[in-house]
Amino acid sequence: MAEVAEGVSPSKAVAVAVSLGLVAHQIFRRYETYNIIVHAALLFGPPTLLTAFTLPSEWSLLYGAFVLFSTYLATLAASIVIYRLSPLHPLARYPGPIGCKISKLYLGAICIPGYQHKYIQALHNRYGDVVRIGPNDLSIRDASRINPLMGASGVPKGPHFIGRMLSATGLPMVAIQDTDVHLRRRKLWQRGMSPSAIKEYEHFIARRARQLLDRMGEQKGEITIGNWFNYFTYDFMSDMAFGGGSELLDAGHDEGNVWALLDDAMFIATFFGHLPWLGVYIGKIPAATGNLSILLNRCVECATARVKKGSEKKDLFHYLNQEDLPNLPPPPMQQLIDDGVLAIIAGADTTSSALTSLVYCLLMHPDVYDKLQAEVDKFYPSGEDAMDTKHHREMPYLNAVINEVLRVYPPVPGGSQRQVPPDGQGVLVGDLYLPPGTIFWCHIYSTHHDPRNFTDPSSFWPERWLIASEDPSLAPSDPAARGLDKTTLVHNETGFLPFSTGPMNCVGKTLAMQEMRMVVCALLQRYKIRARDGWDGGNFESEYRDYFTAPRPEVPVVLETRA
């Protein structure tokens, strides 16, 4: 080989390696791909060819390979870093930490302890409403931009689910970036979440909610109520998505470690959500993905079993499998599996998180607890069926409490990612310009906690929802109104987006609200909830974490059956 290269001087060989490194950067920049073979070819192909064909005669093969590989790769890395920090980068005008501008590894590392929501909120407080949180990523905390960016003619989904699912193929609906394909797929979900479908699910919710109350009541002494909500939501979502298959409530513990797996999986998924290409690599190594792969495989097994068994009830699967449209062929098996997985992951943790936060808030705010109890007792006195949803509309305080919990402790604190199509036009909203390829998040936690959207935003104060809607149940003279009325209260519901917003928002919103209302009414009708003696709730706020969904600290309680 060296013979072929005779005449190539070391400085020439190094210069060629530098030039190829610069060219490779331009190729990476223009043609983003998750194809490992393309990545490997670009990373290792040029220096391998250089070593093979231009090795200077005075270098040994080993030395030459070392010099050419390191020159090529160092040039590529330096070119990337310099470009990302330079005024030439399309997002150069947006402020943010240098580490974020250089690589998504920075935010990936920061998210590991779980306080990404607080970190991004702090960035907004320091840099303003638009912050660069990655080389091509922005976080936005400006309620006035939310509808133009996420509403009817908003921007498609971003790529973070590719990293979360450790694959660029076989993705669930939530991850589909092509807007037309996403909306086609969503039609099935929309039928499965229509008011008439949800009416039919009420008895599924009621059966599991009764089981939840019975099983909690059977425990002696203190219980960790969040764990029981976990069992409830997981069993219920398994009923919905797979026609059953999970009996955690019955077991009374995390049988099969599903929640341990889910928590670990969310942690891994959050890191790779920031680095989708790396997630795709790691996804090829079964041992490296550990619990995330186990969780995904378990869901695949449940979905496959359900497809084989066929549908016995009108549950969510009935609609996802188009059994309500018998003249149409069923969707491909892989689609059913992917969306079954999605139902469990999207529907179980979020609702459980909200219910746990709600109990925490009631325990920390006895005045709120008393008022909610009074409203529940008014509509569901002892003997009245607490699973009957007919009074929910007449319960403004119940709805205010749930909204306020979702505002202060959003179960998906970061929200959902969007990306301006790289091959299309940029997006201009007022003076905010997002160049093609820009990835962004309308950051839910920061928006909910912005004083420009909500008076005293960190304070848990359900009455704000009553004042805003001028609900007659709260007189302006009531001390709970804090001397505010609709004109003096800051209350911008455009900045309230726990379920995200627009045509790609949470399709399970109505179901989740129904579940929460039913469980809260039934729980308060039957039990008095008391915090464990000596527990002051101190670490809930500080240890509420963000791994896309929100792991929360334990809330230890004692339940006393009400007379």
Ligand code: HEM
């Ligand atoms: C309190 C409970 C819940 C909260 C706070 C919540 C929140 C969210 C958020 C923020 C998104 C991202 C939407 C976006 O990309 O803009 C989402 C998506 C989704 N959620 Fe929920 N969710 C909850 C409960 C549920 C339930 C019970 C289900 C039932 C299966 C569900 C199913 C879904 C699905 C299928 C998506 C993907 C929607 C799409 O891509 O079109 N969620 N959810």
